[in-house]
Amino acid sequence: MATLESSCTLPTAEGTVLMQVYHDPATGPDKPWVVSSSGDLDGREGVLVRLHDACFTSEILRSVKCDCEAQLRESQRLIAAEGGVLIYTPHEGRGIGLAKKVAAYRLQHEQNLDTVDANRALGEPDEARTYTCVPLMLRNLGVRSIRLLSNNPFKANALRALGVTVVRMESLWKADVSDLCLSYVQAK
Numbered sequence: 001m002a003t004l005e006s007s008c009t010l011p012t013a014e015g016t017v018l019m020q021v022y023h024d025p026a027t028g029p030d031k032p033w034v035v036s037s038s039g040d041l042d043g044r045e046g047v048l049v050r051l052h053d054a055c056f057t058s059e060i061l062r063s064v065k066c067d068c069e070a071q072l073r074e075s076q077r078l079i080a081a082e083g084g085v086l087i088y089t090p091h092e093g094r095g096i097g098l099a100k101k102v103a104a105y106r107l108q109h110e111q112n113l114d115t116v117d118a119n120r121a122l123g124e125p126d127e128a129r130t131y132t133c134v135p136l137m138l139r140n141l142g143v144r145s146i147r148l149l150s151n152n153p154f155k156a157n158a159l160r161a162l163g164v165t166v167v168r169m170e171s172l173w174k175a176d177v178s179d180l181c182l183s184y185v186q187a188k
């Protein structure tokens with residue numbers, strides 16, 4: 001069972017957020033889950049929520065192989081504007097971890113494989129993400145139902161299976177992606 005470890009109010013470029021750090025035994029102590037919320041969400045329906053999986057290459061090194069950083073910034077902007085929740089998960093590489101994701105990148109480059117085939121060539125699943133702790137995080141904020149900022153039905157299905165009421169999905173799309181990123185988005 002996940003636990004809320006600590007929280008603070010944090011001034012950000014997009015306004016002040018409530019930051020909460022959770023520990024989930026399923027993902028380990030060195031991989032915190034971070035919940036950043038804006039506005040008073042207690043008892044609210046249809047709250048805007050972004051479930052964002054860590055992407056070191058894009059968000060820290062500014063890789064243009066994928067659209068993760070652009071999606072993160074766009075969701076922060078949308079959430080700040082109307083209130084909502086950003087859940088930043090430790091599921092780097094769709095859950096396979098950074099080292100394996102980078103090995104998959106190498107195969108993509110050297111053998112011209114797409115993201116799914118590269119994972120399979122490494123003996124890894126193409127999807128290893130689980131979101132078991134998310135209902136607790138939403139409950140703790142008093143969120144009753146959500147609008148999920150995502151293009152991936154897997155995430156909405158996973159949350160619904162855990163009992164979260166997903167009213168609808170709202171698309172996140174950044175038009176100015178690189179050619180490399182376009183092939184990644186098409187392989188999704």
Ligand SMILES: Nc1nc2c(ncn2[C@@H]2O[C@H](COP(=O)(O)OP(=O)(O)OP(=O)(O)O)[C@@H](O)[C@H]2O)c(=O)[nH]1
Pocket residue numbers: 051053054055056066068071091092093094095096101104105115119149150151152155172188
């Ligand atoms: N295994 C693998 N993971 C990748 C690759 N490129 C980015 N990622 C990871 O993919 C995750 C983001 O998943 P995406 O597939 O881009 O997004 P999504 O699940 O389709 O959902 P939305 O962004 O909500 O529409 C992050 O954890 C990234 O680290 C790759 O080539 N291989």
